[in-house]
Amino acid sequence: MLEGLNKHFESRIRLGVMSVLMVNDWVDFNTLKEQLSLTDGNLASHIKALEKNQYIEIRKGFVGKKTKTTYNATEVGRLAFKAHLSALERFLKL
Amino acid sequence: MMDAQKHLENLNEIKRIMERSTRFLSLSGLAGVFAGTFALIGAYLAYQVLDKDNFINGMEYFDSKILLSGNHAIHIQLISIAIGVLVLSLGAGFYFTHQKAKKENRQLWTVASKKMLLSLLAPLISGGILCLLLINQGLFVLVAPITLIFYGLSCINASTYTHSEIGAIGYFNILLGLLNVFFLGYGLLFWVLGFGFLHIIYGTLMYLKYEKE
Structure with missing residues (x-):
């Protein structure tokens, strides 16, 4: 595994x-x-995994009578993703 | 080597997803070509209306010295032409954009398209109201440059949420609008350049770049 890449x-x-x-x-x-x-199923499991790592946060709201779930990247998630991108770029420059 | 290939693909994919989720890219170049063509036809018809009445010399269609307000028949004909051009251009724009979105299997009503419309409409409606107020004051000569300048600002504003090239058409239109204030009275000519030829050239370039297979 390459150094800095996030599994x-x-x-x-x-x-x-x-x-x-x-x-x-x-x-x-x-x-x-x-x-x-x-x-649906594919996305839901990956969202759960990201939430477990606290990379994304979840907000449940209402639109009329229907529930609407929205997702946002947390600060932890943003930093982790940026670090992952830099690692990818570093690797490709070598 | 396999790894490098995979990482490069991932990076490109990330870039593509980020762009696609923030920009509305289904806008069709053909919409520009048709809007430009309708604008040219409209300008020709407007020229006929003004020419037939034979009360002008040269190109001073929108000269403030010509009291258009005195002639309601001409007013109604010009406004009808303008509404015709607007309806046909919007219709063509919607049709070709809808077709392109369908072909790419993309939704038309997305967060990005809403943001694009809002950023386009804010300066456009301000400019439209300003023009109506100018007409109300009899300041016809300023209508052409104001429409060009505000349309240019709309394009620059909207370019954040769609193909960034739309910004270029905005800068050209602002330049034409400002030149029009320098050469007051040549509004129809500047409209032909800005709304007619610029749209056709831009639409063709966009079509060749993004849509032609």
Whole structure:
């Protein structure tokens, strides 16, 4: 394993979720799904994993009577993702 | 080596996702080509209306000395042409953008497209209201440059949320609008350049760059 690379970001889906959340605040599930062209089950498990690591935070709200869950990258998540990107770039420059 | 390839792909993917989730990229170049063509047809019809009445010499269609306010028939004809151009351009814009989004399997109504519309409409509506107020005051000569300048500002504003090249069309339009204030009275000519030819050239370039297979 390359130095500095974060194993939590090894999955392309988690990489994708973090990419969207780095440049957008509070994104809902369907938007994430559409942006990454994924199915429900696939995305949900990766979101749980990211939440467990405290890389993203979850907010449940209401739109009318429906619940709407939105996701945001935490400061920890942003730093971890940036570190991962720098490691990737360093590696590619060698 | 395999690793390098994989990491490079991941980096590119990250870049692509970040761009796609913040910018509305389904805007079609064909929309620009059609809007420009409608603008040219509209300008030609407006020229006919003004020319037929034969009360002007040269190109001073929007000269403040010409009291258009006295002639309601001309007013109504010009406004009809303007509304026709607006409706056809918006219709074509929506149609081609809708087609492109469908082809790319993308939603039309996204966070990015909403942000793009809002940033486009804020300066555009301000400029529109300003023009109506100017017309109300009889200051026809300022309408053409003001529309060009405010449309230019709208494009620059909206370029944050769509193809960044749209900013270029904005700067050109502002330049044309300012030149128009220097050459007051040549509004129709500057409209032809800004809304007509610029749209067609830009739309064609965008189509060739992003849509042609």
